[in-house]
Amino acid sequence: MTDHQWLELAAPYALGALDHEERIRFEAHLADCATCRAEVHACREVGGLLPYAAPAATPPGALRERVLRAARQVRPIGARRGPVLPWLAAAASIVLALLAGNAYRQERAAREQARRALAAVQDSLGERDSLIATLLSPDATTAALAATGQAPSARLFWSPTRHRVVMAVYRLPPAPAGRTYQLWAIAKGKPVSLGIFNTQPDGRLTAVMGVPPDLAFQVTAVTEEPAGGSPQPTQQPFLIGKVVGD
Amino acid sequence: MGAPATADYVLVERMARRDERALGELYDRHGGLVYSLALAIVGERADADEVVADALAQAWRTAQDFDAGRGSVGAWLTTITRTRALDLLRARGRRARALTRAAVEDSEGLAAPIAAAGDAPDREVERQDTRRLVARSLAELSEPQRRIIELAYFGGLTQTEIAAELQEPLGTVKTRMRAGLEKLRSSLLPRLSRGES
Numbered sequence: 001m002t003d004h005q006w007l008e009l010a011a012p013y014a015l016g017a018l019d020h021e022e023r024i025r026f027e028a029h030l031a032d033c034a035t036c037r038a039e040v041h042a043c044r045e046v047g048g049l050l051p052y053a054a055p056a057a058t059p060p061g062a063l064r065e066r067v068l069r070a071a072r073q074v075r076p077i078g079a080r081r082g083p084v085l086p087w088l089a090a091a092a093s094i095v096l097a098l099l100a101g102n103a104y105r106q107e108r109a110a111r112e113q114a115r116r117a118l119a120a121v122q123d124s125l126g127e128r129d130s131l132i133a134t135l136l137s138p139d140a141t142t143a144a145l146a147a148t149g150q151a152p153s154a155r156l157f158w159s160p161t162r163h164r165v166v167m168a169v170y171r172l173p174p175a176p177a178g179r180t181y182q183l184w185a186i187a188k189g190k191p192v193s194l195g196i197f198n199t200q201p202d203g204r205l206t207a208v209m210g211v212p213p214d215l216a217f218q219v220t221a222v223t224e225e226p227a228g229g230s231p232q233p234t235q236q237p238f239l240i241g242k243v244v245g246d
Numbered sequence: 247m248g249a250p251a252t253a254d255y256v257l258v259e260r261m262a263r264r265d266e267r268a269l270g271e272l273y274d275r276h277g278g279l280v281y282s283l284a285l286a287i288v289g290e291r292a293d294a295d296e297v298v299a300d301a302l303a304q305a306w307r308t309a310q311d312f313d314a315g316r317g318s319v320g321a322w323l324t325t326i327t328r329t330r331a332l333d334l335l336r337a338r339g340r341r342a343r344a345l346t347r348a349a350v351e352d353s354e355g356l357a358a359p360i361a362a363a364g365d366a367p368d369r370e371v372e373r374q375d376t377r378r379l380v381a382r383s384l385a386e387l388s389e390p391q392r393r394i395i396e397l398a399y400f401g402g403l404t405q406t407e408i409a410a411e412l413q414e415p416l417g418t419v420k421t422r423m424r425a426g427l428e429k430l431r432s433s434l435l436p437r438l439s440r441g442e443s
């Protein structure tokens with residue numbers, strides 16, 4: 001697809017009107033295209049005003065009490081005070097586990113391997129320039145994201161100077177219909193979204209995502225979210241990793 | 247426009263600390279809008295009640311995850327409400343009101359009626375302004391453009407489903423949806439918070 005064709009998908013995407021396959025392809029593209037991300041953001045803002053087009057209706061008086069009653073029956077998720085997410089504690093313990101042992105040496109070997117492999121296919125990946133550039137930049141750091149169970153794993157390459165991460169995911173089945181995966185950077189204990197992604201049917205994906213220029217983070221995590229992603233994680237992460245520098 | 251005593255996001259912060267009065271106040275501010283939205287999608291008052299109760303319970307449950315930097319409280323609530331309303335229809339195997347409504351009998355579209363909701367006076371004035379602007383902006387679209395955007399937003403249909411529903415070529419639906427949203431964007435510019443960030 002040309003840039004122009006991608007951009008044309010922003011409006012239907014923001015309205016939730018793309019078909020499943022198309023949505024998945026566009027989300028993979030969004031991971032790598034700030035122009036389209038900005039366009040989606042703008043279209044979502046327009047969509048955000050559409051509720052005002054609904055004919056004004058007055059809710060029944062009893063609804064207020066019903067809402068309050070329903071809330072009383074709801075068990076709140078996680079901490080009772082403040083915005084600290086419960087899974088940060090889990091993240092911290094896994095970080096310690098990763099730091100133990102010879103994780104560092106393994107990281108470096110794995111990265112060398114990835115560098116060589118990627119350098120070999122560099123020519124055929126013209127469109128993935130920024131991916132390669134991020135992987136090969138001298139300041140690249142990596143994080144291995146491990147699952148609590150077994151199957152999926154991911155490796156993250158982060159270049160602070162290029163404000164980019166490259167994410168390579170293995171053995172992760174595509175998110176179910178209406179859902180997406182979302183990558184988070186944990187900065188000062190607060191999750192910041194780096195973007196949404198989905199894997200190919202074979203469970204793999206390599207994607208480039210932008211990182212806000214001033215964002216410094218030590219931990220990354222992946223959650224499954226409703227299509228389009230969430231402003232904040234709504235679920236426990238199933239992949240968590242600590243960033244390891246040279 | 248006078249500043250409200252308490253900002254919306256402060257109410258949400260209080261909700262995260264399980265302050266029920268904050269939830270009540272949030273309902274008083276946004277209940278009219280989310281109820282109207284729910285009713286526009288599900289079409290039945292009893293179902294709209296259920297959607298609103300569910301949506302606000304979800305907001306109550308997830309208040310601690312709300313991030314004011316990512317959008318307004320109103321946008322957060324309407325997004326939750328729309329998703330809940332479309333879920334309810336799907337669960338019951340029913341079609342959205344935007345689909346069952348005969349286009350001929352109501353050619354003005356969903357935006358036509360502008361009635362007073364029972365919100366607080368200051369907000370009500372602002373809300374009426376927004377309603378009028380959105381209604382006017384939608385009215386400036388061609389009828390097919392408006393219908394397609396309504397079917398997507400209020401009907402939860404994909405472009406392919408809209409093409410089948412209207413018996414139009416998919417390419418035509420795509421073009422009209424894009425052109426319609428683009429036109430809406432330019433006429434709604436005064437109400438869009440941030441620019442092209």
